[in-house]
Amino acid sequence: MGRKLLLDKAHIEGIRYYDTYRQHGGYAAAEKALKLAPGDVVEEVKKSGLRGRGGAGFPTGMKWSFLAKPEGVPRYLVCNADESEPGTFKDRYLMEFIPHLLIEGLLISSYALGSNRTYIYIRGEYAWIPDILEQAIGEARQHGWLGKNIQGTGFDLEIYVHRGAGAYICGEETALIESLEGKRGNPRIKPPFPAVKGVWDCPTVVNNVETLAAVVPIINIGGEEYAKIGTGKSAGTKLISACGNINKPGVYEIEMNLTVEEFIFSDEYCGGIAGGKKLKACIPGGSSVPILPANLLLKTAKGEPRLMTYESLGDGGFVTGSAMGSGGFIVFDEDQCVVRHTLTLARFYHHESCGQCSPCREGTGWMEKVLHNIEYGKGKMSDIDLLWDIQQKIDGRTICPLGDAAAWPVAAAIRHFRDEFEWHILHPEEAQQRNYGLAHY
Numbered sequence: 001m002g003r004k005l006l007l008d009k010a011h012i013e014g015i016r017y018y019d020t021y022r023q024h025g026g027y028a029a030a031e032k033a034l035k036l037a038p039g040d041v042v043e044e045v046k047k048s049g050l051r052g053r054g055g056a057g058f059p060t061g062m063k064w065s066f067l068a069k070p071e072g073v074p075r076y077l078v079c080n081a082d083e084s085e086p087g088t089f090k091d092r093y094l095m096e097f098i099p100h101l102l103i104e105g106l107l108i109s110s111y112a113l114g115s116n117r118t119y120i121y122i123r124g125e126y127a128w129i130p131d132i133l134e135q136a137i138g139e140a141r142q143h144g145w146l147g148k149n150i151q152g153t154g155f156d157l158e159i160y161v162h163r164g165a166g167a168y169i170c171g172e173e174t175a176l177i178e179s180l181e182g183k184r185g186n187p188r189i190k191p192p193f194p195a196v197k198g199v200w201d202c203p204t205v206v207n208n209v210e211t212l213a214a215v216v217p218i219i220n221i222g223g224e225e226y227a228k229i230g231t232g233k234s235a236g237t238k239l240i241s242a243c244g245n246i247n248k249p250g251v252y253e254i255e256m257n258l259t260v261e262e263f264i265f266s267d268e269y270c271g272g273i274a275g276g277k278k279l280k281a282c283i284p285g286g287s288s289v290p291i292l293p294a295n296l297l298l299k300t301a302k303g304e305p306r307l308m309t310y311e312s313l314g315d316g317g318f319v320t321g322s323a324m325g326s327g328g329f330i331v332f333d334e335d336q337c338v339v340r341h342t343l344t345l346a347r348f349y350h351h352e353s354c355g356q357c358s359p360c361r362e363g364t365g366w367m368e369k370v371l372h373n374i375e376y377g378k379g380k381m382s383d384i385d386l387l388w389d390i391q392q393k394i395d396g397r398t399i400c401p402l403g404d405a406a407a408w409p410v411a412a413a414i415r416h417f418r419d420e421f422e423w424h425i426l427h428p429e430e431a432q433q434r435n436y437g438l439a440h441y
């Protein structure tokens with residue numbers, strides 16, 4: 001049984017409320033952190049090896065130390081709760097069931113970074129969560145953890161919850177900042193990174209919900225102790241939202257050295273493939289990361305067991321091109337149709353493209369049309385190469401990662417399942433008659 005640092009108390013009745021959270025050790029990390037110098041809190045996070053849990057896996061301590069500190073200019077911390085990646089719902093779970101863990105993490109992180117006004121930007125579709133967060137913020141204020149002169153330290157902090165309007169692109173940090181400022185959520189060109197020019201052109205750190213919550217156990221057990229969990233480059237525990245054709249969909253906290261095989265097949269986690277069917281493939285890190293066929297998913301190209309880590313899931317570049325991503329683990333059984341799923345994702349990215357750059361605006365729509373033709377019996381063999389060509393012309397040629405995220409699933413599907421595309425083109429009627437029983441994500 002792996003160590004649980006984030007969800008260890010999530011099952012306790014009433015943990016959503018301050019009194020219960022406090023009785024079970026809540027705000028002890030905040031007490032500890034407020035006695036340290038802000039720079040020492042940053043050092044502790046650096047020592048922990050914590051990497052961003054939103055998807056990119058960027059080292060959190062390094063990001064924090066990049067924050068510019070010009071004299072007389074406010075600094076901001078923004079919590080990215082715009083969790084919209086298909087297959088990803090672990091931040092929702094955390095905010096819904098143990099909101100004070102996030103508020104405590106925000107307090108410690110704001111103190112470390114010198115942010116007196118911190119924002120939680122939450123996706124519009126999580127319509128019931130802001131009330132839970134507001135309740136926790138109100139309780140924290142009542143007990144002296146927010147407001148002026150927190151616990152007599154002289155540190156002031158207000159936390160504001162800002163609701164998004166339901167656009168996937170607003171999860172991209174610069175689009176999120178634009179939206180927070182009241183503008184259309186169009187991504188900005190980076191650099192400058194938010195650490196230098198973020199909210200209202202002031203230095204800003206944007207971190208994911210889980211990343212900020214993880215700061216609490218890091219302060220509680222110490223950065224060095226946290227770094228001992230996992231594999232070094234993938235330190236600590238990670239929340240995984242597992243869905244698709246498995247027996248036990250849900251949110252799991254894993255130590256980052258678990259094998260993929262154990263995660264899928266053991267009763268402690270996914271409990272195996274539903275209906276006793278065979279495993280066909282998996283998207284291990286949310287829809288933006290490439291699909292892996294079963295043979296590459298369980299073992300690396302060298303024949304070693306694949307681990308639930310940043311390195312192992314993302315190894316080999318072209319071999320797998322996959323990644324840990326946002327921890328949205330989507331499992332496909334033998335009856336699933338890769339062409340149909342690729343079309344679903346292409347439609348999603350086309351719909352969510354903000355339209356600023358031509359390769360993404362035009363390319364996502366074009367890929368959707370070609371995939372639609374293949375899926376609905378009007379495809380030509382040359383369409384497969386056309387799709388390959390379009391995705392190549394999007395990849396790496398856009399302002400933000402949405403373009404890459406739209407290109408990679410198409411590339412991976414063709415790379416690993418080309419025969420399935422060919423079969424659709426050669427057997428258009430049969431392909432349409434098949435009942436695929438789509439996986440849900």
Ligand code: NAD
Binds near residue numbers: 194195325401
């Ligand atoms: P990125 O690699 O561009 O940046 C990662 C972070 O590091 C950013 O905060 C960036 O500002 C910071 N950074 C990088 N270099 C820096 C520098 N030199 N100076 C200062 N700061 C620097 O990735 P990204 O665009 O933030 O995220 C892409 C990932 O988001 C994708 O891999 C995908 O997995 C994930 N994603 C997640 C969701 C979700 O719902 N959780 C949705 C869509 C995409």
Ligand code: SF4
Binds near residue numbers: 169186398402
């Ligand atoms: Fe907008 Fe797509 Fe360009 Fe991102 S890549 S800025 S979503 S058009």
